[in-house]
Amino acid sequence: MANLIQYAKDEVAKLTHNAYLQAAAAGVLPSGVSINASIDIPKDTNHGDYASSFALAGSKLMKMPPRKIAEIMIQYIPLENSCFDHVEIAGPGFLNFKLGSRWYGNVLNTIEAEGENYGATDQGKGQRVMVEFVSANPTGTMTIGNARGGVLGDSTAAVLERAGYQVWREFYVNDAGNQVDKFALSLEARYLQLLQGEESIVFPEDGYHGEDIKKLARQFYEDYGDSYLTVEPNERRAFMKKFGLEYNISKMQSDLERYGIVYDQWFPESTLHESGYVDETIDLLEQSGYTYEKDGALWFKVTALGGEKDEVLRRTGGGYTYFAVDIAYHRNKFEVRKFDKVIDVLGADHHGHALRFKAGITALGIDNSRLDFLIMQLVQLLQDGKEVKVSKRSGKSITLSDLLDEISVDAARFAFNAKPNNHLIFDLDLAIRQDSENPVYYVQYAHARICSLLDRLSKEGYFVLPAAQINAALLSSEEERALIKCLAQLPEEIFAAARDYDPSRINRYLIQLAGEFHRFYSSQHIKGEERDLLEARLKLADSVRSVLANCLQLLGISAPEKM
């Protein structure tokens, strides 16, 4: 759990604070001044590894020029037992600290000691968190949008696990309600059309027009022939509904598994209805006083809880809305299954709904800060340089399994793990090309390169030694130091990725780490160097291999030993 970046930062804070106290005690700086200084990692390493703005921030309060303050303070900064070996004044008055070889050695020690757990943080403190994601309607196939949601949810879950949460992955199966009934009617109509000709049966206006329903009807016919032609319609529809849902759900399960996504639970909406849990939840909402009747429907006063508009819970003709059932479902997450925190991964088209139904959680007396939404903007599909309109109605969208027929799981998982707030432009032609334009190969290549290096050297009798046995002071080139600092960065990345629910940070981290490695590899030789140096560099390379594999595994991407 060691975070050496933070450790060094804390040390800068301590050193500067103590320096100020001593200077003030000696009467050379005004005493009793409280300064809120930043400690930054400069982009340009000529400015050191850490920069404190203490003197700049204190300039106004002390009524002294910043450089003057810095000059006094630097006399009170002893570096002997710190992780730094140099401090200097630069620019308008920054105090710039340079890390020493003790710190660099420590990074390699830590990576070795923590192994595949390196980078873990304890920010979750073992809290139980549910990540609900994809939850596509089982009335059809999964789209490219679900490809994004799947990666985002799964990777967020993985990052949270590494950050010390106990994570539960869940898929909510909408196997009840209006849409499912329409689905059954559509399926039935296609089945009857198959048997009696297209003209004899009127297809429901608001039904599912996609090809997949026709295919499903054909599948049903193959399994059951015309035996359901004479069955009483209600019974027939009920059976076909069950058939269609089971078929689609198992298809979704296998598609997602192929994509590297395995859930802890597939939670069927129908169970909430059957057990009376939805009724019970609506009763509670009525007792809360946030409901009213209008036009024969039961409404929920979202506006009384700060929302924009009220929502219907129970329709005039009876039957609960999606809104009502969703509140019940979330009550189940918190009250029955006792999750400390729940994260719903949703497309931007559900944003408004999400904000409003959060009010429902509040009305039930549940602290709504326990519920977070990870809203992702929609995916725009590009083919031949033109936008492909993804329309569910026409059934002409490109499905997740189509996509995985074209590109590798590795490439897909890397490409779709992008910052949720941004629209994602997915260029199909580019993804299919699978060449070096794809950054996933850049990262995987770094891993393969190291593996083959280790293999090569082992044949010459050189093996990776324990960190305690190498001389880290030999790793003093610019490239080596940049590489080690990059290795030390992982715990910070995990922390931020978990805090912001942004696992794409790990993508960027991997690209950076691979880049630092390639630069090190091209500028420094390992094979053929004298033993001490060879062993130090070999250890460094192996540490990089370990961290690359660690992060790739976290994202569900393979780490090939050969390419």
Place this chain on the structure above:
RNA sequence: GUCUCCGUAGCUCAGCUGGAUAGAGCAUCCGCCUCCUAAGCGGAAGGCCGGGCGUUCGAAUCGCCCCGGGGACGCCA
């Protein structure tokens, strides 16, 4: 109209809880394999950080107002 996300290099995007000369990949151009994998490395070129005003020692970053684009505003889910 209201809410929300976005606007940074030719393209795709980082950087946004304020710090020094705004970064990367791709595309373009120029170099580098008798030497551990060239799926690599180095270099060049490329920018009113959408616009304006404000906050401050300091703004791509914070606040307000515009402009432009996506999404949502159903007794659908």
